[in-house]
Amino acid sequence: MKETRFQICVLGLGYIGLPTASIFATKGKLVLGVDVVQSVVDTINEGRIHIEEPDLDILVRAAVQSGNLKAATKPEPADTFIIAVPTPFTKLDDGSLEPDLSFIKAATESIAPCVEKGNLIILESTSPVGTTELMRQWLFEAADGRIGADDLYFAHCPERILPGQMLKELVTNDRIAGGLTPEAAVKAKELYEIFCSAEIFLTDARTAELAKLTENSYRDVNIAFANEMSMICDQLGIDVWELIKLSNRHPRVNILNPGPGVGGHCIAVDPWFVVAACPEKARLIRTAREVNDSKPQHVIDQVKQRAARFRKPVVACLGLAFKADVDDLRESPAVDIAVQLADLFPGDVLISEPHVKVLPKRLSDKAKLVPAEEAIQMADIVVLLVDHKPFKRLSRRVLDQRVVIDTRGCWATG
Numbered sequence: 001m002k003e004t005r006f007q008i009c010v011l012g013l014g015y016i017g018l019p020t021a022s023i024f025a026t027k028g029k030l031v032l033g034v035d036v037v038q039s040v041v042d043t044i045n046e047g048r049i050h051i052e053e054p055d056l057d058i059l060v061r062a063a064v065q066s067g068n069l070k071a072a073t074k075p076e077p078a079d080t081f082i083i084a085v086p087t088p089f090t091k092l093d094d095g096s097l098e099p100d101l102s103f104i105k106a107a108t109e110s111i112a113p114c115v116e117k118g119n120l121i122i123l124e125s126t127s128p129v130g131t132t133e134l135m136r137q138w139l140f141e142a143a144d145g146r147i148g149a150d151d152l153y154f155a156h157c158p159e160r161i162l163p164g165q166m167l168k169e170l171v172t173n174d175r176i177a178g179g180l181t182p183e184a185a186v187k188a189k190e191l192y193e194i195f196c197s198a199e200i201f202l203t204d205a206r207t208a209e210l211a212k213l214t215e216n217s218y219r220d221v222n223i224a225f226a227n228e229m230s231m232i233c234d235q236l237g238i239d240v241w242e243l244i245k246l247s248n249r250h251p252r253v254n255i256l257n258p259g260p261g262v263g264g265h266c267i268a269v270d271p272w273f274v275v276a277a278c279p280e281k282a283r284l285i286r287t288a289r290e291v292n293d294s295k296p297q298h299v300i301d302q303v304k305q306r307a308a309r310f311r312k313p314v315v316a317c318l319g320l321a322f323k324a325d326v327d328d329l330r331e332s333p334a335v336d337i338a339v340q341l342a343d344l345f346p347g348d349v350l351i352s353e354p355h356v357k358v359l360p361k362r363l364s365d366k367a368k369l370v371p372a373e374e375a376i377q378m379a380d381i382v383v384l385l386v387d388h389k390p391f392k393r394l395s396r397r398v399l400d401q402r403v404v405i406d407t408r409g410c411w412a413t414g
């Protein structure tokens with residue numbers, strides 16, 4: 001890489017930061033990607049990736065080989081800084097989650113020695129309302145009088161890309177540029193226009209922050225409706241898949257799919273940031289979270305009920321990921337269900353998950369990882385937890401003589 005000043009510095013090289021840094025680099029920008037984990041930095045500098053996402057390896061390799069993307073553990077001066085670090089959370093006694101902004105604060109403080117008059121600072125991490133303002137405050141405190149209050153431009157530009165389709169959506173999704181000032185929003189828009197072919201809407205930072213949380217809360221509420229209907233149907237002995245298929249024939253009804261619960265690091269988490277900000281007002285959002293969080297226990301109760309007629313049932317759990325065709329096990333209801341079933345039926349739980357080579361720690365000494373056909377062949381009860389493509393393709397004949405609990409409607413006939 002030439003000895004030169006970087007144009008863009010991206011902090012956090014995970015699911016959002018890495019594709020973003022790489023796409024800017026392939027568009028000719030000189031990009032420094034920063035991550036606190038040395039092994040992540042080394043992997044990227046070798047042109048390889050540490051996360052699974054279709055075609056991300058090709059993009060990163062191209063970016064590194066072009067000489068425009070370099071990774072490091074420390075930031076350097078640049079024109080623009082993009083903060084894309086995770087927003088972890090703390091679990092409270094009532095089951096709700098509270099955002100933990102310590103990673104955003106640390107990333108902001110780490111750029112304080114590098115920032116210069118005229119720089120644009122963008123927060124991409126999903127954040128509670130007011131975080132961009134806090135970021136400005138943290139930065140000025142850390143810069144210790146080296147820069148003035150009006151010297152920098154701050155904006156929140158939330159990411160909306162869907163895991164599994166990230167590279168396509170990075171380019172084709174509309175975006176929101178929310179500035180602490182109108183000038184900052186315009187500057188952010190101009191930056192994303194480098195690779196984004198869709199519309200970019202200008203707003204203020206607080207609206208942009210809440211827009212991101214609103215999108216994921218909206219989806220959570222709609223999935224909760226589907227999950228609630230599935231539990232009502234189970235009680236009434238009605239096939240929920242047929243019910244939804246028929247109801248969705250109404251021109252203004254579009255019910256989503258029930259499942260074993262809602263997982264991932266976004267939809268199962270972000271609505272709580274709204275609840276934490278306005279607990280008295282966010283009643284529907286809180287209830288939706290509670291409904292979705294109650295679904296794993298409903299599935300376990302179904303298995304217990306169906307297992308009662310066996311002396312020592314063998315249970316096959318198909319899938320651990322938080323959704324179909326990804327390897328991400330974060331906040332996955334399937335993992336919680338498998339762990340509890342392994343406790344209920346010690347030594348008799350088999351797991352099939354085509355996207356992992358070893359079971360997560362919580363399961364490794366309780367259950368066995370085997371291919372799907374083998375698990376089904378040995379099982380009395382088959383619990384489908386994730387609708388991965390290979391499970392959808394299984395011949396229905398292998399399920400004959402088995403008790404089948406299909407939480408995703410993967411084999412629904414309705």
Ligand code: SAJ
Pocket residue numbers: 126159160161162163215216219223256257258259260261262263264265266267322323324
């Ligand atoms: N799910 C259902 N039923 C459905 C749809 C989803 O049970 O009908 C479950 C999935 O199985 C999974 C969870 O919901 O456990 C979330 O999956 P998802 O595919 O709906 O969303 P994510 O978490 O992969 O990505 C979401 C997206 N947000 C919206 O669709 C509003 C994505 O656009 C965001 O960028 C991402 O969150 C994020 O980073 O916030």
